[in-house]
Amino acid sequence: MSINFNLNDVNASKWESIEPYLINLKDREIKSSECIENLIHDESQLSEIISETRARAYINMTCQTDNQIYQKAWTDFVENIQPKLSEYNDLINRKIINNKFVNDLPERYEVMIKGIKTDIEIFREENIQLQTRLSMLGTKYNEIRGKQTVYFDGSEKTFAMMAIYQENTDREIRESAWRATTSRIIQDSEEISDIFEEMIELRHQIAINSGFRGFQEYIFAAMHRFDYTIQDCLEFHESIEYSCMPLKYDMNLLRKEKLNLVKLRPWDMSVDTEGKKPLQPFIDSDDLVSGCSRIFHSMSKELGNYFDLLKENDCLDLESRKGKAPGGYQYYLQKSRMPFIFMNAAGTQRNFETMIHEAGHAFHSFYSGHLDLIQERDSPIEFAEVAAMSMELLTHPYWNEFYEKDNAERAREKHLKGIIQFMPWMATIDSFQHWIYGNPNHTREERKIKWLEIQDKFGSKVEYDGINQEENLEQIAEISWQLQGHLFGAPFYYVEYGIAQLGALQLWKYHKEDRYNALKLYKKGLSLGYTKGLTELFAASGLEMSFSREHVSKLIQEVDYELSENTLKH
Template identity: 50%
Template sequence: MVSVEGIDARKWDQIQPVYQEFLEREIDSAEALEQWLLELGQFDAFVGETGSMLYVEMTCDTENEEIKQAYLDFVEQVQPELAKVGDLLNRKLADSPHADALDSVEYNVLLRDTRMDLALFREENIALGTELTKLGQRYNEICGAMTVDFDGEERTMQQMGKYLQVNDREVRESAYRAVGERRFQDSEEIDELFDKMVGLRHQIALNAGYENFRDYTFDAKHRFDYSPEDCESFQTAIEQICVPLMRDIDEERRAVLGLDALRMWDMGHDVKGRSPLQPFAEVEEMVAGTSRMFHRLSPELGEFFDSLRDGTSLDLDSRKGKAPGGYQLQRDHSRKPFIFMNATGLQRDLETMVHEAGHAFHSIYADHLPLVDYRSAPIEFCEVAAMSMELLTHDFLDEFYSPEDANRAVREHLEGIVSILAWIATIDAFQHWIYTNPGHTKEERHQQWIELGERFGSILDWSEFEEWRKVGWQRQLHLFSYPFYYIEYGIAQLGALQLWLQYQIIFVDVRDG
């Protein structure tokens, strides 16, 4: 087994000799090839975790120039070399006369994916990928710097969310306007940044012999089981089933509130005038309550969650300079998950916490697997683990709420599933259009977004805010850093609902006699 002691994986000249040894090693049997794969995977895990933690540090503090430069140095100096040597290693595996002698059950997926990666690889795309990563970092930097002065304090975009849940309509409108004005200040730069991304991605596809980036990405993501046409059918199904239900829910809301029309600041507060749901005030309260929920759901999951409370695996609060969004990242070398989010005391923060914990549990259950490539399932199924936790913890929300408020939280979540499916269809359809029409103008992109809003959106009255509506897509991180990563949420949501149904049948019905 290769030793990593004393190796600084941030420096290519320190890891290159190790990779060279893997390239030059003689492999004279299927057993030797299997051992080579296992050792290579362990070293890849060490190098990959180094790069991942540089990314984590950058997203936790986008304003720190030293941290940003360390991340960019890795992106510019190490990742391109890793891409080159990765292709050579893939070729060594695929060309080995012993590859087909490997256990077909164990290695079929790995070999299939490797051969697809080989077919897609073009050295000229490495520099384009580096530039895309840097543009994604710039997007995070722009969003991380967004704050507004409101209610006597400087607040992040995430911290403003609570003001859209108060019962005072004037406060909600003021909060909406403050956030919208701040986002719109950077909309031109973000549009220009996205134009560059679209152009680079289209060129990557052309270099690899594809007509467009959408078709290239389906192969790059190893989507062997469904096609762009299947995604379009899914979009249509959501349009026909979920969108009418969402609009009925919204119309009921409008009628109960006695409004002539719903505005954007009318969607987050309680229609009965009850105080906003506030599951916690401090992040540690959220962590402690989440631990209790998981212990009640499953002692094993509770122990898994508690293992993350070690001071190095959680960064959960919202603050200026922190990148938007939330994610779980598996550190394959240390075999320890890391969770990042922007909690501000809202119910959606609690949902994010259990969602990312679901990813972490998936990682922990898989961390014993010897093949590093198999420690992460396809994203479509990874999201099932995460979304299932959102549903399976419903019965334990009394750790945060009274019975009445727990029921409110459950209802809001279930209604939210309907609207999130509509949003998923919107984002997915938008990306299909973007990348099959790569020469589009900014104005055409804005118009397409408006048309998709008419197709999949709510019954909101956007008068006076038409310009803000055109750039509403800019707040979706995935469009910038993870293109075509969104339909997975829709597929996984169906799987999570099925698991929840089975849970109701097997556990809840039995428990209740």
């Protein structure tokens, strides 16, 4: 029954405009499973519009954190629309689940209904204002980080721009750049710790309100992690320690030897060990976009055409500038059916990888764009990251679009080494969070000790002693978790990258054997959106989901093998 449900006039930035439609949905009479299907369909149509309004407000806000109008529009949405929307969503969800006809729904709705049931179980009205407060704290964190610039080398620079100096072959330049950035980070560290502590308290309270013992259990339900447990994550950390740490230590030792260092300092970690100039795949974002377009066209006409649509539709904001929020993301505009990509490009290899990564997310959006309902066009984060991270690996053979032959090899080698370095970092962030929320009443001192302990297990053996001078720069080792934005804006959203990397490495293996087949498997999984659960999506792309030592080691060994092959070729 879609009568009187004409959405042409909805202005989703005004609550008065949305509410009548939500009331219509909430009060409808349900006489059959078809009525439920219509309800879900209409709700989806309305959600598309609201989602796109939210997306545009978020995009504007992150592109210009210093624009007061954009800030206000975002704050308005978060404070005035989102809370009321959650209330109605819960009412409509309950209306669906509590109706006897829900059992007659076709199989198509299975995954959706399972998610809704969980959302209802954990929903508490008193949590809404706590969630709003959390969103505001997240925005505050972004504002603080967005303002972090330093005056260096003759001009004001963002951290993204400063990162380039860490690849400079002149050790003194690297050191002074590191010192400038680090002292700037430390200036804000107390304020950020305050924000984080309030967040921990709020999150713990939310979990207790919802009937859980703590936030870990709550978040597993809230994130619909139905296919793995807290215990699986802990097993995963161990498998990573076993398979990656010996390789990581070897790499660092080799780095120290090659650079001929007495002490391995934090400013020695990104420079090329052969003394080569940093990789600079592109000058500006036009270079980046045209090069990536050529890569995707070489892979397949379909991927190339999809990528070109982003530029044609003005869906890219790539260059780093002051006032832009840090990081990168892809946001799907649900009504326009167009992905938007945001990042802070400053010409580095890492920036190039981010572009490819976000393009992978965009392909996922395009491939699932044919699905009817907004919930179906979503996907579990773990699988969304397979789409993005595997694209980084699958593009390897085409990286010479940006490089001469030797440098393309160098870039690939750096990327593969990055995977071996990243998995322990993922385990660091994930185990840190398990500890944080497992011990919500810890002190700042205890948190510091725990962070150092985890870094000792998974970190590089970087030496900080004696770098103090007049400022307290050693302190960075104790608070470096503050640089990981996920801890603030998206708690526990990190193991996903590890799980996805396991998937990505498997697709990469397929791709080395048969490129056509790998892209076919890639598309097959992605096109399913969220119509299947995580394990099934993995399976659709031919991927095994396991955290065992055997499985993880096998995949990491594949990376190590490729690296030793490369070294032999040099």
